[in-house]
Amino acid sequence: MNARSLFLLVFALSLTACSQPTETYDRTLYTFGTLATVQIYDLPRDEAIEIADQIELRLSVLNRDWYAWGDGELGQLNRTLADAEQAPVSDLLGSLIKRSLELRDLSGGRFDPAVGSLVELWGFHDSKTTPVRKPADQDIRSDGSTLGVSVTGENGSQIVVTGRTGIVIDLGGIAKGAALAECARLLRAAGARRALVNLGGDLIALTEEGGPEFRIGIQNPRAEDIAGLILASDGEAVVSSGDYERFFDSDEQRFHHIIDPETGYPSAGAVAVTVIDKDPLLADAAATALMVAGPDAFYLVSKDLGIENAALIDQSGTLYLTDAMQARLVDARARGDEAVLP
Ligand code: FAD
Numbered sequence: 001m002n003a004r005s006l007f008l009l010v011f012a013l014s015l016t017a018c019s020q021p022t023e024t025y026d027r028t029l030y031t032f033g034t035l036a037t038v039q040i041y042d043l044p045r046d047e048a049i050e051i052a053d054q055i056e057l058r059l060s061v062l063n064r065d066w067y068a069w070g071d072g073e074l075g076q077l078n079r080t081l082a083d084a085e086q087a088p089v090s091d092l093l094g095s096l097i098k099r100s101l102e103l104r105d106l107s108g109g110r111f112d113p114a115v116g117s118l119v120e121l122w123g124f125h126d127s128k129t130t131p132v133r134k135p136a137d138q139d140i141r142s143d144g145s146t147l148g149v150s151v152t153g154e155n156g157s158q159i160v161v162t163g164r165t166g167i168v169i170d171l172g173g174i175a176k177g178a179a180l181a182e183c184a185r186l187l188r189a190a191g192a193r194r195a196l197v198n199l200g201g202d203l204i205a206l207t208e209e210g211g212p213e214f215r216i217g218i219q220n221p222r223a224e225d226i227a228g229l230i231l232a233s234d235g236e237a238v239v240s241s242g243d244y245e246r247f248f249d250s251d252e253q254r255f256h257h258i259i260d261p262e263t264g265y266p267s268a269g270a271v272a273v274t275v276i277d278k279d280p281l282l283a284d285a286a287a288t289a290l291m292v293a294g295p296d297a298f299y300l301v302s303k304d305l306g307i308e309n310a311a312l313i314d315q316s317g318t319l320y321l322t323d324a325m326q327a328r329l330v331d332a333r334a335r336g337d338e339a340v341l342p
């Protein structure tokens with residue numbers, strides 16, 4: 001068992017590179033309801049600008065099409081499913097939903113994109129327009145399950161919901177991971193070998209073979225300090241979920257945006273989770289699932305999802321680490337690196 005008392009660790013990311021590149025191109029943009037940065041270290045400035053433009057354009061399309069409450073494809077799909085049991089879907093969105101359903105199964109239903117109606121009920125779907133408040137207990141129904149939803153048709157061209165209407169599919173728990181995969185693909189295609197994309201704290205690192213890893217400082221969720229440190233190598237995504245970003249406190253209780261589909265209430269037990277994996281979609285869904293799993297099911301759900309590197313901090317400040325994650329944290333410290341504030 002890898003639980004130990006936490007006095008200096010973790011969560012919500014900040015980062016810096018190990019070595020200073022001769023020329024770094026840096027683009028900041030607002031997308032997916034958060035700030036994003038694209039840093040390209042090894043391309044001439046004009047090429048870096050071109051690829052950053054491509055990424056910005058791609059992210060703006062995904063931002064429109066994957067937002068459950070927007071005017072793009074997923075918003076339209078949800079509006080159709082409000083009173084229909086099936087709807088057409090594009091290959092890209094269909095495959096993302098299909099993957100989400102597989103991860104729902106692997107996580108024992110803890111990650112489930114059908115939480116959309118509950119996320120909306122709690123008011124966490126849009127930080128700008130919705131006053132966030134605790135809904136009446138009788139309105140909180142734990143029917144947020146995608147069981148009965150399937151992606152069918154030739155090339156997965158249809159979403160079918162068996163036996164009910166009104167499902168709201170919310171990909172907020174996996175979309176940033178999927179977008180990071182797209183960014184990495186675009187960067188590699190443009191010949192970038194050293195780059196970092198950070199979507200509101202979820203990031204992916206590209207490093208040249210044998211080149212220095214990125215040093216990722218992980219912030220304490222309850223304080224303005226960084227103590228955890230890991231090194232991210234080529235293709236690794238570092239993804240965090242927690243109760244410290246979209247939340248409100250009421251009657252000395254914290255209500256946050258990660259909903260336990262079984263109860264309909266914000267998950268209890270975990271304060272923050274960080275997952276590292278070469279599959280950014282998996283890392284994103286897993287971080288959300290492990291928040292719901294809490295410390296009791298942390299090791300079991302990590303294993304079921306095939307996640308080797310994960311860390312969880314619970315309400316009392318106890319840190320839970322998978323064996324591989326523990327080795328990485330120790331390794332980073334052994335190398336004498338110092339955490340760097342954002
Ligand atoms: P994660 O832990 O990765 O995901 C948590 C989010 O997943 C929740 O916010 C909820 O949406 C969903 N979720 C909750 N519980 C579960 C569960 N058990 N299983 C599966 N999913 C769950 N926010 C705005 O305020 N304005 C915007 O314009 C806006 N645009 C967006 C556009 C896109 C394409 C996306 C994907 C998100 C957008 N958001 C926007 C933010 C979004 O509503 C979420 O807050 C955000 O995705 C949370 O991501 P995270 O990485 O912080 O947390």
Ligand code: MG
Binds near residue numbers: 172241283286
């Ligand atoms: Mg997630």
